[in-house]
Amino acid sequence: MDSLKQQKTHSGGIIRRWITNNFCVVLGILLIAVVSVALSIHEYYYDTVRSTLEYRAYSNSVNSFFGQYTESSDLQFEQRALEYIENFSEKNLMEVWVIDKSGNVLASTSGFSVDDTQLRDYEEALSSESRSASWIGRNINGEKIMAITVLLPADSSGRSGALRYIASLQDIDAQFYVVLFYLFAAAAVAMLLVAFSGAFFIRSIVNPVKEINEKAKILAKGDYSAKIEKYSDSDEIGELCHTFNEMAQAMGESDRMKNDFISTVSHELRTPLTAIKGWGETIQNADPETVKTGVDIILSETQRLNTMVEDLLDFSKMENGRLSLKLRRVDGFAELEETALVFSERASREGIDFRYEIPAEQVAMLLADPVRLQQIFVNVIDNAFKYSDKQDALVTVNASVSRGYFKVVVSDNGCGISKEDLPHVKEKFYKANISVKGSGIGLAVCDELVRLHNGSLNLYSEPEIGTTVEILLPLAARKQEGK
Numbered sequence: 506m507d508s509l510k511q512q513k514t515h516s517g518g519i520i521r522r523w524i525t526n527n528f529c530v531v532l533g534i535l536l537i538a539v540v541s542v543a544l545s546i547h548e549y550y551y552d553t554v555r556s557t558l559e560y561r562a563y564s565n566s567v568n569s570f571f572g573q574y575t576e577s578s579d580l581q582f583e584q585r586a587l588e589y590i591e592n593f594s595e596k597n598l599m600e601v602w603v604i605d606k607s608g609n610v611l612a613s614t615s616g617f618s619v620d621d622t623q624l625r626d627y628e629e630a631l632s633s634e635s636r637s638a639s640w641i642g643r644n645i646n647g648e649k650i651m652a653i654t655v656l657l658p659a660d661s662s663g664r665s666g667a668l669r670y671i672a673s674l675q676d677i678d679a680q681f682y683v684v685l686f687y688l689f690a691a692a693a694v695a696m697l698l699v700a701f702s703g704a705f706f707i708r709s710i711v712n713p714v715k716e717i718n719e720k721a722k723i724l725a726k727g728d729y730s731a732k733i734e735k736y737s738d739s740d741e742i743g744e745l746c747h748t749f750n751e752m753a754q755a756m757g758e759s760d761r762m763k764n765d766f767i768s769t770v771s772h773e774l775r776t777p778l779t780a781i782k783g784w785g786e787t788i789q790n791a792d793p794e795t796v797k798t799g800v801d802i803i804l805s806e807t808q809r810l811n812t813m814v815e816d817l818l819d820f821s822k823m824e825n826g827r828l829s830l831k832l833r834r835v836d837g838f839a840e841l842e843e844t845a846l847v848f849s850e851r852a853s854r855e856g857i858d859f860r861y862e863i864p865a866e867q868v869a870m871l872l873a874d875p876v877r878l879q880q881i882f883v884n885v886i887d888n889a890f891k892y893s894d895k896q897d898a899l900v901t902v903n904a905s906v907s908r909g910y911f912k913v914v915v916s917d918n919g920c921g922i923s924k925e926d927l928p929h930v931k932e933k934f935y936k937a938n939i940s941v942k943g944s945g946i947g948l949a950v951c952d953e954l955v956r957l958h959n960g961s962l963n964l965y966s967e968p969e970i971g972t973t974v975e976i977l978l979p980l981a982a983r984k985q986e987g988k
Contacts, residue, residue, distance in 0.1 A: 531699050535692045543685050550677050554651050555639065558599060558670045562637065562655040567668060571657045579605060582666060586611045600671040604654075606664040626654040627667055641674070649674040713742045717749055729757030774813065777806035815880075819950045828950075830874040830957055837869035837878070837911040837978065841904050844882040848890070852900070857893055861902035869904075869911040871978055877954050884947045885915050885974050892919035892972065906980070910960075913976040922966035930964060 561567075570589060571582075586603035590612045593601055602613045604627060629638035636656040643649050652671045659665035716733055723731040731753050733746045784799035791799065822828040845861040852859035871878070889900045903914045922930060931952045955962040959979050966972040 528696075528699065528703060532696060535695060539688045539692050543681075543688055546684055547681055550681055551641075551651070551674075554672050554674065554677060555653070558639075558651065558653045558672055561595065561599070562653045562668065562670050567655070568658060571666070571668075582606070583611050586666075590614055598672065602669040602671065604667040604669060606660070606666050610669075624654070624669070626652045627669060630654045630656050630667065649678060709740075710742060713746055717746065720749065720753070724753055724756070727760075729753050729760060774810070777810050780806045812883075816884075816947050816950055819880075819954075828953060828957065830877055830954075832872050832874055835871055835873050835875045835878065837871045837873070837913075838863050838867060838904055840875055840878050841882055841902070841913060844879050844886065845902055847883075848886050851890065855890070856896075857890060857898045857900055859900050859902075861904075863902070863904050867906065869906050870980060871911055871958075872981055873958055873978065878958075881951045881954050881976065882913070884951045885913075885976065888948065889915050889917035889919070889972070889974070893917040909980050911978045911980060913978075914973060915976075916971060916973040918971040921968040921970050921972055922964070923968050927964060927966055931962070 571585060582605060586605075590601060590603060593614055596614045600614050603611045604624075605611050608624070608627065625642070626638040626640035629640070630636060637654060639651065639653045641649070641651050650671050650673055652669055654667050654669045657666045657668065713733070720731040720733050733749050781803050784802050788796040788799040819828060842861075842863045845859075845863065849859055851857075886900070886902065890898075893900055897918075899918045901914075901916045905912050931948050952962045955976060955978070961977045963975040963977075964972065965975070
């Protein structure tokens with residue numbers, strides 16, 4: 506139940522976040538922009554109408570035209586009003602009413618009698634210090650208008666007529682609504698583009714991520730054959746898919762090498778243990794010669810077991826970063842010669858032509874761990890012995906000092922290593938030839954030990970010709986921090 510709920514929670518999570526964090530934000534910004542632009546345009550249109558009305562209403566010519574009739578009779582004022590209406594030149598833009606001193610409309614540019622009780626701007630102008638007022642609303646016919654009323658000069662009794670300028674807002678509003686429609690249409694198109702591009706972008710992310718998630722679940726169950734469909738390598742998703750495939754392949758190879766390692770180590774442990782057990786039973790009631798042979802074999806197999814266990818312990822330390830050195834000044838030539846003497850006896854027993862050239866009077870002072878140094882030499886020479894399985898097997902060891910380095914070269918004429926295997930032979934668990942005894946970690950440990958000595962271990966090999974291992978250790982190497 507929890508798994509299903511979690512799956513539903515994850516499903517569409519990126520899409521929901523995109524809608525919340527991206528789409529809704531863009532939609533909000535567009536709405537704010539559209540409303541702001543619409544309000545600005547609306548205000549601009551109305552301000553234009555207001556400015557036109559005010560320009561006419563506050564014109565000096567108006568006061569000049571009616572000023573001399575301030576104290577005249579109502580009849581004379583009416584005649585002057587009709588004359589003003591008759592000569593008004595902007596009848597196509599606005600309507601003008603002339604209001605007498607009693608608040609009645611005397612004349613209008615429309616030519617029709619006026620029966621309108623909604624003179625709010627006139628009433629407001631009567632009480633205004635500016636002697637003018639404006640009003641926006643609807644007349645008795647339901648038409649939306651803007652009106653500005655300006656009082657004329659007052660007579661001696663304080664009464665005054667007025668001029669009311671009226672402009673219809675119907676066409677202005679209609680034009681504004683057209684503009685508003687286009688604004689919202691543009692916003693809708695913009696949102697469609699955002700949604701389309703966002704949907705394409707989301708699909709390019711969500712689909713690969715879903716597949717990665719599914720393949721990761723398969724990988725978690727131990728099936729390392731899981732592969733992701735190839736996506737474009739030109740973006741981060743493509744690189745992620747490519748990296749996932751490489752990781753799955755590497756994990757599969759690591760798992761295979763681990764299984765091979767376990768199988769190999771089990772076999773390698775079983776062989777000497779079987780020999781030790783068998784010879785232990787044999788020498789219980791055997792003659793002295795057989796006892797001596799058995800004891801030699803038991804000691805040899807015990808040493809083999811000890812070496813294997815030491816490699817495993819060193820490998821464990823190496824994996825945990827705890828492989829350390831106890832450095833002191835030692836002679837590289839002396840340590841190598843001591844190791845070579847041990848292998849000379851083994852070479853005689855196994856019929857291997859073992860040749861080593863170590864300068865007798867030369868000294869190569871190193872700052873090194875003598876135990877680890879011999880471990881390196883033993884592992885490398887032992888590998889040369891194991892891979893020299895021919896009847897005319899030849900193993901050579903040469904040592905010299907060159908350009909501030911102690912150089913050791915170990916060569917054999919064994920089976921060699923293929924070009925495909927050569928880059929991997931220093932990796933853990935890797936064995937180029939599974940028919941040869943060994944755990945597959947000795948060379949990896951050696952490479953790490955050489956690196957801890959600030960040196961390098963290099964391999965050169967040709968199939969069916971042989972292998973050469975080159976060890977370079979710096980003279981008077983400095984002790985690494987933390988070692």
